[in-house]
Amino acid sequence: MAFLHARDGCERVMRPPIRIFLLSVFCLMLVVMSGLAGPPADMARILKARRLVVSMHQKDAPPFFMTDKAGRLYGLEIELAYDLARKLGVEVHFQRQAKTYDDVVRKVEQHEADIAISLLSRTSKRAVSVSLSDAYVVLHHALLVNRRKTEQIARGKKPAEWLNASTVALGAVKGSAYVEFAQRDYPAAQVVQYSGFEAAAEAVLKGEIHAVLYDDSTVQNWVLEHPADMLHVQMTVRQDREDPIAMAVNSEDVHLLQWINIYLDTARKDGTLDKLVAVYLKSGNWKDPAGE
Numbered sequence: 218m219a220f221l222h223a224r225d226g227c228e229r230v231m232r233p234p235i236r237i238f239l240l241s242v243f244c245l246m247l248v249v250m251s252g253l254a255g256p257p258a259d260m261a262r263i264l265k266a267r268r269l270v271v272s273m274h275q276k277d278a279p280p281f282f283m284t285d286k287a288g289r290l291y292g293l294e295i296e297l298a299y300d301l302a303r304k305l306g307v308e309v310h311f312q313r314q315a316k317t318y319d320d321v322v323r324k325v326e327q328h329e330a331d332i333a334i335s336l337l338s339r340t341s342k343r344a345v346s347v348s349l350s351d352a353y354v355v356l357h358h359a360l361l362v363n364r365r366k367t368e369q370i371a372r373g374k375k376p377a378e379w380l381n382a383s384t385v386a387l388g389a390v391k392g393s394a395y396v397e398f399a400q401r402d403y404p405a406a407q408v409v410q411y412s413g414f415e416a417a418a419e420a421v422l423k424g425e426i427h428a429v430l431y432d433d434s435t436v437q438n439w440v441l442e443h444p445a446d447m448l449h450v451q452m453t454v455r456q457d458r459e460d461p462i463a464m465a466v467n468s469e470d471v472h473l474l475q476w477i478n479i480y481l482d483t484a485r486k487d488g489t490l491d492k493l494v495a496v497y498l499k500s501g502n503w504k505d506p507a508g509e
Contacts, residue, residue, distance in 0.1 A: 259470035263331055268310050269302040272321045272330035272465075275313045276413060279438055279504075280497040281336045281462075293497040294334045297353070300489070301332075304480060317392020322347055325467050332466050332477070336432075338394035339463040348474045351481050352461030353490055354498070358398060359433035360453045361417075361440075366424050376453055380428065381405045388417035388429035394460075399430050402458070414439065421450055432460050434498060441501075 255261060263269055273294075277283040282292040290311060302309035312330050315321040318337060324330040326346050339349050360376055371379045380387060381403045389395045391410040399408045409426055411417040417429040418439055433454045440452050466474050484490045497503045 257472040259467075259473045260476065263305060263307060263473070266307070268308045269298070269305060269332065270310050270312055270330045271298045272315060272324035272333040273311050273313050273335040274315050274318060274321055278336045278435065280434070282334075292503070293354070293493045294336070296493060297484075298332075298334050300484075301477070301480060318390075318394065319392040322465050325465050328467060331470075331473070332464055334464050337463055337465055338398075338432075339461040340394050340397060342397055343394070343465065346468070347465045348468050348470065350464040350466070350474060350477045352463050353481050353484070354462040354494065356432040356434050356460040356462060358395075358402075358430060358455040358458035358460060359436040360428045360430055360455070361421050361436050362428040362451050362453060363421050363424055363426070364449055364451055367427050370427075376455060377402065383407070385428075386426040388420055388426045390414055390417060390431060393431075395430050395432075398458070398460075403430075418443075418450075422446060 256264060273282055278292075280292055281294045282290060284290055295311075298309050298311070312324060315324060315335070318335065321333050321335045321337065322343055323346075325333045333347075337343070337349075339352055343349060360380075362371070367379070370382070370385070379385070383405050385403070385406045386409055387399050387403055387406040388409050388411055389399045391412060396408065396410060399406065409420070411420065411429075414429070414431050414435055417426075417431070420426045421429050436452050436454075440447065464477055466477070481490070
């Protein structure tokens with residue numbers, strides 16, 4: 218009996234130190250595990266590489282992205298890309314192999330780029346294969362119309378009325394969202410696809426097609442650069458058709474998308490986006506800062 222009492226006493230003496238030891242081990246494990254957690258995989262990939270790879274169309278799209286006479290990239294989206302990278306503490310690398318805007322999107326879909334920033338329309342079709350950010354600029358649909366060719370069919374009618382006819386040839390840039398927009402809004406029209414807006418505008422001038430559909434920023438820039446041609450064509454903006462511009466990331470990069478949207482929300486609230494819009498969309502001060 219004395220032995221049993223002694224053993225019980227021994228257990229009472231030993232139990233607290235054992236509990237303290239086990240608790241210490243558990244706490245140590247928590248510390249180690251928290252240290253191993255780190256950032257989510259999509260963010261860790263960029264931080265480890267120390268660069269943000271941006272997919273962008275190989276052709277300039279002023280004033281969103283363009284090259285000055287000194288060979289330097291600049292523009293509204295170039296500034297956004299540099300600021301994103303700066304906030305992440307990494308460098309930015311522009312990947313410009315894409316020949317169409319759909320190709321730009323495919324680069325992030327296929328993990329060849331971290332993000333696509335390239336005058337991308339925010340459409341449900343694109344959202345099937347990639348994740349799209351909140352819009353940071355909202356443009357509108359615009360038409361460059363051949364005056365003579367449409368004089369009779371367009372008289373007294375709205376664009377939505379005279380364009381939606383089987384006798385109308387409507388141009389759109391191949392691989393852009395405007396092919397989808399043209400087919401959706403003017404299903405009866407013959408949609409003719411061109412490699413770029415310049416080629417489509419030339420077709421309008423020659424009377425090969427009735428009009429071309431594109432964003433109002435691009436059409437307006439073309440109008441300003443071709444004043445003599447306005448005797449033969451005219452620009453019409455559809456204020457009832459918005460074109461939200463967004464960034465795209467791989468559908469698996471959920472934390473990167475969340476981070477981008479927080480960045481855009483902050484940029485909207487602190488006036489950063491308003492300043493970029495004022496410089497690049499509401500004035501002509503952006504034209505070739507190299508000045509030579």
